[in-house]
Amino acid sequence: MDFDTLFQDLENQLERELDAELINRLEDEERDRRAKLTLRDRLRALHQTNPATVMTAIAKDGRTLTFQLKNVGKDWAAIEVHEPADIGGPLILGLHALTSVNIPLESVKESLGTPVGEVSDHDLKALSSNARLAEKVNLAFVLRDVSRRRKHVMIHTVLGQFHGTIDQVGADHLDITTSSGRQMIALREVLFVQMQ
Structure with a gap:
């Protein structure tokens, strides 16, 4: 019996078992x-790896949106809507407003991110730079900025649309002044905000 061959076979078998265990883990x-x-x-x-991706989504109000992501925040996204034409252009979208998203x-x-055990180019860039502010702020914060700028907006909800200016944004609601008075809207009901 050749001991060198025996030990080599044992080493190879152990190495295969360790590799299989690592792969399983x-x-x-x-x-x-x-x-x-x-x-x-x-x-x-998806936005970080391919910001030009065009996708479709169905919103809670039943609309099908065709859009590109421009930014993704804590609970919102800035999108450029291609269709439908009546809300085409830039929108602020509450992520809770989406019922489904169809990506190519x-x-x-x-869209699944970097698998365990791998490092992507994006991960390396993120390590060398500070986290983007947009990823940390919520929808209420973004709408407070719109309010400060006194932008005329159209707020879309499942129940309808409100045209006016946002006067104040609380923790869970906003006040909008419309031609018929002041309306309070729960933030969870805001599907998207269109600047006009």
Whole structure:
């Protein structure tokens, strides 16, 4: 019996078993990471890897939107709407307003972010720079800025549209002055805000 061959075979077998165990552990960690992904995470990853992606979504009011992401915040997104024409252009969208999002098949992998055990070019850039402010602020913060600028807006909700200026934004609602008076709207009811 050749001891060198015996020990080499044992080493090879042990190495294969260790590799299989590592692969299984990485696959489990990746499944766990994907299970924790939010819609925001997926949209952010897609925007960071391919900001030109055109996608469609169905909003809670039944509209189908065709758009490109311009920015993704904590609970909102800035989008450029291509269709429908009546709300075409830049919008602020509450992520809660989306019931489904359809992304191109070739972009699905990018939307899932960086798998466990890999490092992407985007990850390296993120390590060398500060986190973007937009990713930290919520919808109320963005709407407070719109209010400060006294922009005329159209606020879309499931129940209808409100034209006017945002006077104040609280923790969970906003006040808009319209031609018929002042209206309070719960932020969870705001689907999108269109600047006019």
